[in-house]
Amino acid sequence: MKKRSWSFKAGLMASALAVGLAGCAQVGSVDVGKTISSAYSVKSAQGSSSITLELTQDPSASLTAEQQRTLDFLKKLKIDITESKQESLTNASMKGSFSYGSKQIPFHLTVTDKQFTLQIEGAQKPIVIRNGAVPGGAAGSEILTAELQKQIQELTLKAVDSMPKLAGFFTTNFPNPKTISAESATITVNGESVATDKLHIELTGGELVSLVKGFLTNVLKDDQGLKEFIGVLYDLYVPFVKEMLKSVEASQPEGAGSGQMDQILPFLENKTLAVEFIHTFLKGKLQEIVADFDKTVGDSVKDVLNDNQSLKTDLYVDKDHFTRKSVTELQIQLPNSAEHGVKSLKVTSTSEAWNINKTVTVDKIDVSGGVIDLLGDSGRLTAGKFVGSLDPKSDLYKLLKDDLQVTKKKVDMYVPAAGEESWSFLPQPYNQDGTVMVPVRFVTEQLDAEVKWDAATKQVTITDPLTGSVAVLTLDSKQATVNGKTLELDQPAVLVDGNTYVPVRFVAESMNAKVGWTQETQTVHITRD
Template sequence: MNEIKRQHVWRYGKWLLLVLLAAVVGCQSLGGLDLNKALLSGLDTNSMQGSAVVSLHFKTDPNKQPDGNAKAMIELLNDAKLELKQIKMESKERMSVSGQLTLAKGSIPFRLFAAADRMLLQVEGASETIEFPFGLNGMVPVDDADRMANDVAQKIAAKYKEKGIDKTFASLIVNNLPNPKSIAVTSGTETIHNEQVSVYKLETTLKGNELLPLLKTFIRNLTKDDQAFKQLVGQLYDVVWPVVEPYVKDGALYDLPISPADRYGMVGGVMESIVDAASDKELAVDIVHTFLKQALFYALIAIDSLDKAEGNPVKDVLGDKTYVKSKLYFDRELALRKSDTEISVSPQSGDTDGIAAVVLNVQTENWDRNKPVKADAIEAGANRFIVDRDSSFYDWAQTVNPNSLLGQLLEDELNQYSATTPVPEPAIFTIPVVPAESANAESAYIEEGVGYAPLDLLAALMEADVDYDGETATIVTAWDTVIELKVGSEDAVIDGEAYEMGGAPRLHGDAWFVPCRFVAEELGGFVSYDAERERIEIEMIE
């Protein structure tokens, strides 16, 4: 079942921020700052303005200079900077961002606007606005199952928002996180958007070799917090089951509907028992809670094994040279107003292609929290590139001005890809040409300048499917193009449109012979005739 769910930019952003902050600072109170309340306060942000800068830096190994792809990547991305100069969050489902991406060769400005049903992106150098539709938007084939799944997902999302489960979820996380070894809180003032703000300044450092022990402690704490865990499961039950129950009981959410006859069989009995158990909230919550708790124990054992094992790649990356350093500034209402976080990843062994460390720095500021803010909408009009199931990166690349910086970067990337990607050898098929009266299932013949070859042979060589119905043959190519042929007709119907073949299919006994050049080229081949060797050659790129 294919399903495209409605996306909410802020929802994923706030959870990413919460998890990052919680992992770095823990949850216990320090220096008058209640970290629990401070971390949870971010969930109450409904509107704001802000800015952010994300920068990337590579530290090279003095004993081994990068070469090949690593060198090209460093030359392109070293000291790259993504500047979100103006973030305007009007609501949790409507926001705009303007900024620029700065690389070694220059800067590329962009604008973004996100609403509940779509996201629009304008990039300097691209002639068309890029539109990412949300919901059932054509990115995948849509059938009744997709529509039902989308309907269920939207109803669950609405009830989730109505119940306010975010806070329960977040409380479970932050209440059980231990503090890292290095953490301190001081009070003072800080300049935020040209304004002096009274703040709590939290500084912390988390080294890579602390992460797995902290994670083990966190998971163990979760397994002990039965009351909060069950509360969360119960709230999720109240969100999911009332929505799903009608679909389950009429059999819509599984492949074997429970008909009256099924109820007397094993399948029907099992499914009916599952539905009965799910209908009993206390029982259902106990079952789910027990399952999740067992999963946490398995995760605890797996992480402990990683922590104790020697020579595994995870511990290689999470050494004492890998770290996260943060400075977080909370105002007196415990809202995070400013941050400066540096993440450095430094593998300790193995082949690192001459890269000693990758350093990511993220700086943010925000203001006008929960005040009226108007997002800068983008009007795409008719001049837009819609990302759907029929679009591709190469289609979009055609809308880019080749003289722009974006166009130059794309050209460089494509050239590098072409230079490093081996070109596959073409597959060449040959079919011997014989007199018409001698033709069989593995040979062809020429009549009035047109070559005729067995359709079954062409389909087998070129990976197509053929279905016969009397004097009609339907071919389905590897990329799902449908070709319809009729005996005696020189017209082929391809995806509903008629094309002349230059010859008509005919029967030799039970075998179909078709105009070879036309059919083979529609199946993705290049056809030539070797008169000296009396054979038809079909070349394909695999």
């Protein structure tokens, strides 16, 4: 049986909270169905929240220095959101801090439907991540047409409106957890005294397995509910899928793929046919899963979900069915801790909300002094770009580069012998009179660099965002420059099968990387700390 990571287990147990909650139609004075519906009717609000991750190390584990360094960092992490503001479904801001050990890093984040903007201590300017960038395209280019962007915006709004119906399907069919209760409680939120009903839920990983089986069994009996559930998803996603297919068809050469489109689109146009087909398919699969659940599904997740994992939550719900406060604790005892060093994991989170569906204005970030576009010209988001945007003296830079070593890279490439046939889809290096020639775009992008090709001058420009180093090569020339300094190459840059090849030592050393060679395997190694 394959071993599952503790992060996978944490994700499953966190999901259990939403699943367990969905199964409680009425608990005491709390109508959980209305509480779920109300959560998706929040268009604007203010709030605060925090989440803490704590690891307990197994003292008997034998760890490498790198493993111990990572574990020391992860022993206690905390994110505090001191002030969150949701102005609309697509416009929000957060102010808070990220803490590890004795360090604390403040940040300010704004989110719109077009981009994320992050101001964080250590960054030289606000950092921007655009939505819809084209990999390899020019800065500001879009991968989505105007119509597709419109469809996505409409999808976001429609998804919120559809969530109560979708959640109602789970509320109807999911069994109640064993431990669930409700009682009156008066709490203070943002200085205001609020009368609430406190909903308390407890789950273990083992219990969740039986709840899931009960849910699937109930779904099989709820034919009408399943069809309505599929119908809501159809109305929600099919308009976007059809527009996406049309966009793909329009981007292809005339006649390419038109036959497939002609087959797919009529099926999507007929909702009754599509829903009936999906319903029949899902029901058949569910029958197979339920019939063999204990033997297949149940046994396969016992190492992931069992009584060594527990989830507890308290939700404070006001008279309008809005959750005004929540407190959640996830506990996981990990098997084989001597191997990975982590004995147990605890995640705690709290949140409060106020000014729900009232006028809220986000806190904007000042970008008048310019921004750092992390996607750049290539549309690629890399660790090197992010770390390169930070002040080398800042705590965040030292954490990411020195402690976590997120920019550490290693590229291994097999060099085929002359005449040897390669089965790789990637461009392969080759030996030219004792000089290993490598595909410059592939290698530099593995090292998080930006690559530009100028057809007019036949020049390749390589920019390393981490160091700021700029190397320029000219096709069929032995001369190159690094930060303006001219260097002589062992072999000229050449074009082979549409790929530019350069001497491996030049491209590596221009990016502060090292080159190694293993004779037995005919492999070239490029490493950067």
